[in-house]
Amino acid sequence: xxxxxxxxxxxxxxxxxxxxxxxxxxxxxxxxxxxxxxxxxxxxxxxxxxxxxxxxxxxxxxxxxxx
Numbered sequence: 001x002x003x004x005x006x007x008x009x010x011x012x013x014x015x016x017x018x019x020x021x022x023x024x025x026x027x028x029x030x031x032x033x034x035x036x037x038x039x040x041x042x043x044x045x046x047x048x049x050x051x052x053x054x055x056x057x058x059x060x061x062x063x064x065x066x067x
Contacts, residue, residue, distance in 0.1 A: 013031045044053055
């Protein structure tokens with residue numbers, strides 16, 4: 001992941017963490033997992049009639065050499 005984007009993600013997490021004092025504290029990894037889950041649900045809604053995708057097994061996606 002691009003270092004600049006990762007740094008901005010940490011800043012976004014910090015901003016979100018203090019935005020609602022009524023919500024329990026969320027670790028950075030928990031916040032990232034929730035963001036990914038929301039993106040998956042949105043993609044399923046837009047591309048798969050809202051139905052869950054069939055999971056792609058671990059190791060099935062090749063590594064990119066593009067930087």
